[in-house]
Amino acid sequence: MNILKKDSAIGVFLCDCGGKISDKIDFSQLTNFSSELKNVKTIVRHEFLCGNEGQDIIKTAIKDGVEKVVIGACSPKLYEKFFMQLIEENGLNPYFLEMANLREQCAWAHDGEPAVNEKAKRVISAAVENVRKAKAINAKEFTVEKSVLVIGGGVAGLQAAIDIADFGYKVNLIERAPVVGGNALKIGIAFPTDDGAFCISSPDYLRGIRKCFYRAGLLQHPNINLQVLSQVEEIKGSFGNFEVKISSQPRGVKERLCINCSKCVDLCPVEVTDAMNYGLNPRKAIYLPHPNAVPPAYIIDWKNCNKCGKCVEVCPTKAINLSDEKKTSIVRVGAIIIATGFQEYNPSDIKPYKYGIYKDVITQLQLARILDPYGLSKGELVKPSDGTNPKTIVMIQCVGSRDINANPYCSKICCTIALKHAIFIKEKHAPDAEIYVCYMDIRTLGKNYEDYFSKARELGVKFIRGKPSEIIKDLRTGELSVEVEDIFLGKTLELEADLIVLSTGMIPSSDNKELAETLGIELGENGFIKEVYPKLKPIETLIKGIYVCGGAQGPKDIPESIIQAEAAAFRTILAFSKSNYSKDMDIAYVEENDCDGCKLCIDVCPYNALQMVDVKGKGLRSDSIVEVDAIRCERCGACAGKCPTGALQLRHHTDDQILAQLHELLSRETGSMTHKVIAFCCNECGYAAVDMAGMAGMTYPPNVFTLRIPCLGWVSPYYLFKAFEQGADGILLVGCISGNCQQVRGNIHAEKVVSFAKDILNEIGLSGNRLKMVPVCAANPQEFSEVAISFVDEVRKLGSIKSDSIETDLKKTAINIREGKIDIEIDRNKMDSSKMQPDPTRK
Amino acid sequence: MSISTNITLEERETIRSSEFEPKFAEEVKKHPGGEKLSQCFQCGACAGSCPVGKITGSYNPRHILRMVMLGLRREVLSSDSIWLCALCYTCQERCSQGVEIADIMLALRNIAVSEGYAPKALVEQAISLIENGRLAAIVGSTDRLRSKLGLPKISTSSKDIIKKIVVTTGFDKLIEKMRGN
Structure with a gap:
């Protein structure tokens, strides 16, 4: 710990705010009071401190020897940064500034209350003590390694890779499959343009405007290094310096040498079913995954290859x-x-729908494979069971969706996919076919997607509102039928x-869970990658420098995936925009000799910023202590x-600074205010x-004091x-509403702390009701004022806590x-309830 | 070919929202199994699955849930249809929203009976149960037929036990109220 050589001279600057503050608070009283505070050398009052003249006053004071600054004015939320910059420009450390909120939280909050003057004094003295203890x-x-790893080569991954590569940064694009494209390779024709799904924006x-994958120049782009059959195995480091271990499965064919002549395929004696087409048609043990394959090379199916060598x-x-083997490589990226995209629900x-039992019950993605000219039937609409053309087709919407037993959410693209397929069948494949679509709600969520619904109706597709109960097979004829209540008909x-x-x-995607664990990021409740904040930070994960886009983040269509991919690319480019990454070190730190290596902190950090390090032989209290990653914190x-x-x-926000502020705000020895309440307010x-x-x-009431934490x-x-112990008679914890903590789970931890502390309060004879959490949002400020009142x-x-014995108990508890x-995770049932006494009878 | 000269018109009734009893859904939700009633979005999977509904148009679970949610309290409680559910639980098994439909039918029956609604035939059966300890009374011909077939007489030993249950649970008083109806 740094020991201050000498106490720094503090300047207190009070702002009238054009009378907005000084009309409500007696400034002459406040000035006299401030002049007596420890280390205060200068007191200046001005009409508008934020104006040029006000700034000059502060500058001059600094020249004249003021080393630390307290500004009693408006909320720090408005001008704190501004004044920090001002004092920094004039040679002081920016953290030697403290703002006392005399406007929003004094003058305006307690209009007409005489006690506002006492509150103002305490607020000023707390600010002075805080800045007095503040350290530079x-x-x-x-340094930032300006290259990127893109995991997943579907539509979103390709777009992000192309954007970043075009901007000029190196991109390592890895894909688990032997080809890029992901689901787009299977879809065939995509909405909203009714052309190929397997195309992507042209690189610069x-x-x-667009290029099919094979001509998109992905292999030729000077800034893209594409590795297929590859996955992330391990990751170290943080933003600017990630070290990623990548493992690549053997292909058995050198990508650059293969010329797609198909001689190998013709000779291969092994025939297996093709997973790409859901086993709907056969292929060889050496094969080209798709005619539009990038890289355009054959691959060996190791499970089925008999190594005949032909x-x-x-x-x-x-x-x-x-004899090709698995390889691992290490890349360094910033x-x-x-x-990593999505997969279709099985x-x-x-x-009741007997999928996997009856061959002619298929999914929309399987139908896409049937309708695709690159599929089994070369684009002819056939039944998988016997290859004949179906005359009646029934589509069932929301299968496993909006279903609490499968996927409770709406995937929002399935309706339009069904409409698109119904239209294609009616227009191109089988105009005479009868098509029924059984639905609960038709949701065409996208620009002009409603046109698909209207077009399908125009073509005679019949829509039946009702969720089918069962698919039945007539055992004599083998015919299938769908049983459904037509809700409109009631039959x-x-x-x-x-x-x-x-x-x-x-x-x-099936490997999301493992990937999330490897990267140290979180998954949302449905298994998609969790974003920092759905409303405003949809593509950022909890770890700086790791972004998410496309189906990996949640169900979406191609246009939305592209938008997210471009956003992720932009975020990356923005993060790389300065030559180095500069960060104020007002982060967590460890007093090495106090850490006993318990690891409790590791799990509560939402940013994965803490890890244990071995310190054996250093003579510390523990052989392993925690270390803070300065970038992740x-x-x-x-x-x-x-x-x-x-x-x-x-x-x-050290013990030192917090305790000093609590003392100034609450101490019973000074002032006449009673029943003081401290409101710990989160900074957001x-x-x-x-x-x-x-x-x-x-x-x-003015006896409510805030402490910004x-x-x-x-x-x-x-x-x-x-x-x-310092003198509070009640404590409020004011923070973000449940589930919306700006620091992920802070309010959830606080709930535990509050219930723990309530139990102890009860046990030592104080009421647990002296402690309360207040979840708020700036949109509902009355919730704070109502609860405070x-x-x-x-x-x-409940009365003031005055008894000495209780104070001793409080002190002991704190120690x-x-x-x-005392363990916060204490088993609350084991607490001795006989000791509980009603408050405040104890004397 | 003859054309009827009289066209018969079915009377149609418009329900005014003031006739709803909007608290009804909340009342049902308080009964065990009723908790998730409001999750019903009328997909019809229950009605399509219902074996009773396959035989008769008089029972449609989706329809009943709809009426409950709108608050057509008297209409639901006084209808015979809530008594037609066979409690096979297929609807409940297939409901994608976890609505416990069969349990809701039970809850509706309980509410109905407590307010004096029940089909006459069921009341008759209940009376027989209270009086004879059996749903159907034993008549002389039954015993004659049984002795002819070499079967023992039907035991009436459970009568007192059933009486005890009926009295302890207040079932007899419940039925007594409806006797006059």
């Missing part, structure tokens, strides 16, 4: 190597884009069908909140809601008991928490 914090520069060096002999370019679990229908097509939804302080020993601290929605309450004139997750029970009432009823003697 500097920015650190990190090719002309045109292909090796016949290959004119000597491209085939039957950022990672996840584009409806075998929906038992049950049996639709006799030659072909039944199940519209199943999109589910996450997002300064939420959840680790500090969880740390049982106080070893983990958040810079600028919590503090903003309190500001907004002031701005909107929603008043609350990074996140509710940062609140250690230690601070709660310290606050009570009723809470202060309740605290008044026990810091010494790790």
